[in-house]
């Protein structure tokens with residue numbers, strides 16, 4: 286069935302309050318300023334070069350699940366950017382609501398469509414541009430805006446207070462010392478080989494992940510540290526709201542912390558969007574060609590630990606398992622081979638999904654979509670029945686997904702479609718099945 | 726009609742080729758300047774190696790996921806685009822005109838083959854039109870502009886075909902054909918047909934990002 290964004294308007298406190306403050310004239314003024322300041326040859330080429338062939342439709346899990354052409358990548362651009370440009374920015378507040386709903390909640394910026402468009406049109410970039418405009422207009426979904434506020438006030442995503450952070454690490458260290466008496470979570474060690482950084486949900490409600498990582502690093506005998514100051518959170522929701530200024534501040538704090546500690550590298554937990562922020566987006570926005578401190582995702586780090594023999598598996602995790610390739614570290618960093626090598630080293634029996642690797646379907650949580658909260662949850666879950674089918678077709682009961690966002694998104698569809706699958710991080714399995722020589 | 730024909734093969738032909746060549750160069754140059762001015766930070770990631778790697782994979786039929794998932798369109802668009810260049814460049818009647826104007830010739834396609842390829846282009850245009858009308862995802866994004874460029878291509882080939890087969894008044898049709906062809910050439914730099922100019926750069930840029938930064942393939 287063909288609908289348009291107007292047929293599926295969703296009420297959201299942030300969006301409603303935002304558009305209530307706007308008039309077409311105000312909108313035009315802001316849009317023209319954004320276009321003049323930030324719109325360049327990329328935007329122009331993409332909009333002009335697109336031959337409207339519709340080949341990209343099948344790339345998008347929203348389209349494949351809803352089977353509604355208004356969810357195709359090019360259709361999202363048609364309902365937002367083309368209209369904005371056609372009217373030179375003179376559009377109604379209600380239209381801006383539609384733009385925000387599409388750009389924030391119906392596109393995960395997963396970049397799968399670039400594998401379908403012969404002209405290489407970056408729909409994710411265009412959607413980010415629309416988000417930038419919406420941010421400048423103050424029209425952002427309430428839930429994700431709250432996380433951006435938190436970043437702005439605390440430099441982390443979840444309003445974790447400075448002392449809570451340290452307390453949490455100490456608490457996890459204490460807990461883990463029951464299992465491995467010599468275990469330390471080294472804070473503020475200057476000159477360590479690497480700084481380990483995590484996303485704020487870990488200290489907030491997934492402390493087990495910090496415990497596991499500490500256990501693995503201690504067992505491996507590596508020289509590591511965590512910061513005791515703000516700058517420890519590697520997540521970056523401002524990148525997704527279109528707030529580049531705060532995005533830059535967060536990343537500046539993160540890199541500055543690593544440089545203050547004079548570490549050789551930053552190793553990041555199993556998160557995709559955080560990796561995108563640090564590896565691909567915010568570093569460049571700050572003017573670095575690549576990174577002032579090398580950035581390594583857990584997949585790669587675990588691969589190193591296993592290959593160098595620093596950790597050994599006491600047993601293999603009983604499979605069969607399947608592998609979900611998170612967009613931001615696969616299409617975003619090409620870690621698909623290392624991910625497979627790690628999984629094969631720690632699990633028995635791997636059943637691949639189809640399509641997989643760079644062609645994998647998105648979890649439909651990323652790009653800030655899950656962070657837009659309950660109002661948009663249903664579209665996101667119904668919008669990913671294709672992923673549910675893909676999971677189901679593997680016939681296995683365990684899915685490894687080395688990304689926080691993917692866990693959120695996949696968890697939702699596993700419940701909705703009754704798949705009865707269990708989700709695992711690499712760290713979960715390594716911790717469970719590794720040789721624990723240091724343990725008491 | 727004879728005056729119009731003379732106008733079409735003379736001054737208008739110069740005009741059309743002039744606008745096509747100079748217009749294309751001007752558009753490429755101005756886009757490059759804009760990129761240097763506004764997107765310099767991203768332009769700097771473009772590399773020959775990864776641009777060409779991506780373009781290469783996308784030039785192979787079924788060489789990318791997008792082509793494989795759209796098999797009918799893939800076959801049609803390859804035939805369409807190849808003939809689009811092959812027929813006009815190697816058509817005997819066209820070479821004859823180069824010969825009379827500038828005194829040079831080169832190998833031509835056999836007339837029968839050229840005729841067949843012309844039909845292929847027209848059928849491809851009908852296929853594109855059918856997609857635009859009946860596939861919901863294409864229809865949703867189709868505007869007058871898309872029809873205009875499709876009609877331009879179709880009219881040029883169909884009038885050429887009619888003129889060659891001497892169906893209808895030969896002079897009128899030949900004149901009409903030439904005018905359509907000229908309109909199409911002029912349209913290339915200034916309409917969606919500019920994908921011929923910019924498509925390599927948009928693909929190359931994404932190829933560079935995927936190859937150089939993200940270390941993943943983009944096909």
Ligand code: HEM
Nearest residue numbers: 738812813818839840843882885886888889899903906907
């Ligand atoms: C300045 C521009 C052009 C001139 C002067 C010109 C001239 C001609 C002439 C004299 C014929 C032969 C008609 C006959 O046999 O009576 C012809 C045929 C044809 N031309 Fe052009 N043409 C031009 C541009 C183009 C362009 C741009 C295209 C396509 C891209 C094109 C495609 C064809 C085709 C397909 C035929 C018919 C071939 C066949 O069915 O065998 N022409 N043209």
Ligand code: HEM
Nearest residue numbers: 336337338403404802806853874875878909918920921924
């Ligand atoms: C080297 C140059 C060119 C390349 C690489 C190229 C590539 C493409 C690609 C990838 C598509 C999308 C697939 C499709 O819808 O068929 C396309 C569509 C199209 N191209 Fe080209 N093209 C080139 C030159 C031209 C020229 C010179 C013309 C006409 C004068 C042209 C006319 C069209 C048309 C009309 C479509 C859209 C078909 C539709 O309505 O869906 N192309 N081109």
Ligand code: SF4
Nearest residue numbers: 345392393395396398
């Ligand atoms: S980036 Fe992903 S979610 Fe967004 S339009 Fe493309 S395929 Fe769909």
Ligand code: SF4
Nearest residue numbers: 335336338339341402
């Ligand atoms: S595949 Fe590319 S050119 Fe075709 S409609 Fe989608 S974005 Fe436009």
